């Protein structure tokens with residue numbers, strides 16, 4: 001899990017923290033940090049002057065005894081990257097009220113248990129929305145216009161040998177179905193409208209404030225779309241939401257773009273549909289068993305692959321650090337939180 005290891009020197013570090021009157025650790029609010037040791041985001045360095053951080057990864061003690069011994073009174077937890085926050089971990093944190101996730105997706109956190117305990121959760125999809133949407137649209141354009149495939153054709157020296165590269169497909173007039181119209185999905189819709197695509201969407205609930213047709217089920221959305229763009233959370237309800245039936249409804253020319261989570265698609269089925277030519281193409285930033293990607297996909301020119309990078313730019317990480325800081329400050333001052341997690 002190294003994909004979010006931004007180099008600290010690449011980050012502008014513009015968190016507008018209030019530096020006045022830095023206090024000793026004892027005066028600062030206690031915040032637990034859970035991270036996988038491979039995650040190097042400089043979030044601790046940025047927050048340390050403002051909160052008393054407890055980070056089990058810095059201690060030789062096993063995590064569970066660290067939590068039992070030092071974290072009983074912890075009210076707020078930052079989950080960095082994809083560190084799993086299981087019901088067992090939550091059991092060790094009896095005073096926990098808030099989880100601040102540094103990611104857009106929160107499928108590594110036991111949401112049901114948080115709900116049961118009344119623990120509030122914030123995530124980072126607002127901070128990542130523009131970058132994730134840019135990437136989703138880039139993947140879609142790449143698949144439809146065959147840019148990566150044309151690049152390979154040129155690099156292989158095939159232009160003089162094989163002549164003109166086959167024509168690709170136009171964006172204007174295409175029907176795009178967005179699955180999950182949260183902050184990322186909404187940014188995707190704005191971009192694709194500007195390209196002249198018509199937008200429809202599926203999400204848990206209809207959104208009265210948006211002008212696009214709503215489909216309560218993905219099968220109907222697929223039947224009325226030339227492409228599906230997946231931007232929703234991975235939950236029990238959305239796992240394999242893109243299955244055999246949905247791919248059949250999308251049809252032989254249909255394209256699937258996934259910047260959500262690999263588990264949204266039945267990946268084995270997707271590979272078979274692509275190999276048989278039963279769907280038109282795919283742009284995939286996420287996979288079911290990352291970093292393993294089905295090798296069959298490497299051979300296909302109508303598939304664009306990317307190593308889970310849609311959200312990651314130094315600018316979006318800076319926005320995430322700012323968001324984490326703002327949410328923690330708001331929580332400890334009893335002010336409204338930004339970016340409270342909603343399932344789309």
Ligand SMILES: O=CC(=O)O
Nearest residue numbers: 102103104105311
């Ligand atoms: O995939 C990226 C994220 O969830 O932040």
